[in-house]
Amino acid sequence: MQGKNISDIIEKYLKEMIAEDERVEISRSDIASHFDVVPSQINYVIKTRFTIQNGYVVESKRGGGGYIRIEKVKLLDNIDILDTLINAIGDGLTQREGKAIINTLVLNDLITDNEADLVLASINKQTLAVGNKLLENEIRANIMVAILDHLRYKS
Known part of the structure; x- marks a missing residue:
């Protein structure tokens, strides 16, 4: 796995x-032990690689019986996910975040x-x-929200 950093390796493992x-x-602690990293490294990978923009829903419970649940979602099957995605965009969207959303839309066959x-x-x-x-990110967010709204109401 030459050339890959530990975050890439953990991401690949979780995706498999x-x-x-x-x-x-x-x-979190079991995965951290498996890769001999600190639990915050697992948090980083989940927070940056398993986002709603990338087509994942993450639920986390901290404490003694804590867990992290990661679910790959089909956007077309769940309109609420499109709403969540729209809310996650907020007032601004970077080009990288926009690309992640577009990739998710393609993977879910919502766009060609x-x-x-x-x-x-x-x-x-x-x-x-x-x-x-800031204005560029706001315009980008407006464009993506308009596209997602269109997909949400598309029959």
């Missing part, structure tokens, strides 16, 4: 577990590869270059 059941319940390319072009840094990063 999820591929078997589409839902996995893990103990060609449609994804068009959306990517519309939210690109160069396309939205108005000289104000």
